[in-house]
Amino acid sequence: MMDLNKDMFVIKGKNVEQMETISRPSLSFWQDAWRRFRKNRAAFIGLCIILVYVLLAIFAPMLSKYGFSTMDAANQHAAPSAAHWFGTDATGRDQWVRTWMGARVSLSIGLFAATINMCVGAVIGGFCGFYGGKLDMIVMRIVDILYGIPSLIITILVMMVLGKGVAPLIVALCVVGWIGTCRFVRGEVYRLKEQDFVMAAKVLGVSDTAIIIKHIIPNIVGMLVTNLCLAIPGAIFQEAFLSYIGLGIAPPRCSWGILAKEGIAYLRVHPHEVAIPALIICTTMLALNLLGDGLRDAVDPKLRGTE
Numbered sequence: 001m002m003d004l005n006k007d008m009f010v011i012k013g014k015n016v017e018q019m020e021t022i023s024r025p026s027l028s029f030w031q032d033a034w035r036r037f038r039k040n041r042a043a044f045i046g047l048c049i050i051l052v053y054v055l056l057a058i059f060a061p062m063l064s065k066y067g068f069s070t071m072d073a074a075n076q077h078a079a080p081s082a083a084h085w086f087g088t089d090a091t092g093r094d095q096w097v098r099t100w101m102g103a104r105v106s107l108s109i110g111l112f113a114a115t116i117n118m119c120v121g122a123v124i125g126g127f128c129g130f131y132g133g134k135l136d137m138i139v140m141r142i143v144d145i146l147y148g149i150p151s152l153i154i155t156i157l158v159m160m161v162l163g164k165g166v167a168p169l170i171v172a173l174c175v176v177g178w179i180g181t182c183r184f185v186r187g188e189v190y191r192l193k194e195q196d197f198v199m200a201a202k203v204l205g206v207s208d209t210a211i212i213i214k215h216i217i218p219n220i221v222g223m224l225v226t227n228l229c230l231a232i233p234g235a236i237f238q239e240a241f242l243s244y245i246g247l248g249i250a251p252p253r254c255s256w257g258i259l260a261k262e263g264i265a266y267l268r269v270h271p272h273e274v275a276i277p278a279l280i281i282c283t284t285m286l287a288l289n290l291l292g293d294g295l296r297d298a299v300d301p302k303l304r305g306t307e
Helices: 001-021 029-039 042-064 095-131 133-147 151-162 166-175 177-192 196-203 208-244 256-264 272-299
Strands: none
Touching: 001 177, 029 042, 029 272, 042 095, 042 208, 042 272, 095 133, 095 166, 095 208, 095 256, 095 272, 133 177, 133 208, 151 166, 151 208, 166 208, 208 256, 208 272, 256 272
16 A cells, blocks of 8 residues: 555656646747757857957957057067067057957958858748749759859959959958858758648748748748858958958958968067967857857757757
């Protein structure tokens, strides 16, 4: 009799736990994604690093007593100190201010180029995937041809035609940067339009516009955000490379690529001038990749309900 009561108590306890689990407030897609994203320590650290860099890019030059182009002939090639946290360059300009002024340019170019590529690629790929037909075949053949040409070569040729500057650099990065997003979105939309809920909406007479807005876009927006975070590091690296070889940002404006280019000439005698911008570039790209991987895991519908 005692064992039976114990078993009944255990069963009741399990039922209570199940009832408590069921009675928990339901979470939306983004709330559940944020909950799982916070459990990913690497991705959360990456997000914190990006936020710190963005805040420094905004406020560090404003709070410093030095200007990014102010020269001090008495402090050329100064080592990092309390007066100049990152030291000075060949003309005595403060590297702390120039690093975060360069962050404004590099991060802005990476964000704008990646966002434009995402929007253009999503529109073209979504239209081709949803409607298909001859237009889809023509666009995809064009995409295949462009995909076979190294994007860096096309970017360099465009920069040689348009010249140096922020706007020409963004245009050059967007000429072929949308191709990857286009192929990805086309495949996702083509898969989604064959799903039962989309077919049911078509049978009920729902317009294509309503299907795209209510069913297609909500199912791919999370993956688009993830793809955006993974595309920004590539755009930042291309900007740094083009500025390094002299095709990107034109002096006196500075970027991380310009700082690396100026510092590489003094690598043996003043290594900090190239080590600091190189470290900032590497940590930024690492943080964005960790952030993108974490977002991809957080918004993956296959992982929902597995934790």
